[in-house]
Amino acid sequence: MAGIHEYMSRHHELCDGIFGRAKKAATGNDWAGTERDCKAFLQQINQHIDAEENLLFPAFEDKTGMTGGPTQVMRMEHAQLRELFEEMLAAIGGKEADRYLRNADLVAALLHEHNMKEENILYPMLDNLLGAEAAGLLAQVEDMLA
Numbered sequence: 001m002a003g004i005h006e007y008m009s010r011h012h013e014l015c016d017g018i019f020g021r022a023k024k025a026a027t028g029n030d031w032a033g034t035e036r037d038c039k040a041f042l043q044q045i046n047q048h049i050d051a052e053e054n055l056l057f058p059a060f061e062d063k064t065g066m067t068g069g070p071t072q073v074m075r076m077e078h079a080q081l082r083e084l085f086e087e088m089l090a091a092i093g094g095k096e097a098d099r100y101l102r103n104a105d106l107v108a109a110l111l112h113e114h115n116m117k118e119e120n121i122l123y124p125m126l127d128n129l130l131g132a133e134a135a136g137l138l139a140q141v142e143d144m145l146a
């Protein structure tokens with residue numbers, strides 16, 4: 001069975017794919033496509049962030065006793081991402097291609113760094129810390145991302 005690391009890394013890829021299609025649409029001035037794909041991306045990434053903040057990070061904090069460590073940094077980056085998501089939606093509302101692409105590029109860069117830290121450090125640590133408990137937590141995450 002796939003662990004937290006594998007499952008969440010695959011979901012990062014899924015989100016990247018949808019977000020990439022939104023960028024392509026915006027570059028071609030296809031606003032219907034941009035709105036459809038950007039909103040599909042935001043739905044997935046917001047569920048992903050919620051699953052991390054409500055299930056995975058608390059489990060990490062519980063096992064390590066660290067609340068001011070990596071999870072705090074990840075939560076701060078999620079907050080930055082959410083602000084940029086609002087900017088992208090506003091740009092779509094106003095059909096402002098430059099504004100959309102500028103903010104989408106910031107999201108892509110921040111998300112790449114963020115995801116690398118989760119995939120290289122946080123998720124593997126979680127699988128190790130949780131051991132046999134990982135499967136139960138992952139089942140809850142899968143419910144949230146369904």
Ligand SMILES: [Fe+2]
Pocket residue numbers: 049052074078114118
């Ligand atoms: Fe995250």
Ligand SMILES: [Fe+2]
Pocket residue numbers: 008012048052115118
């Ligand atoms: Fe993540």
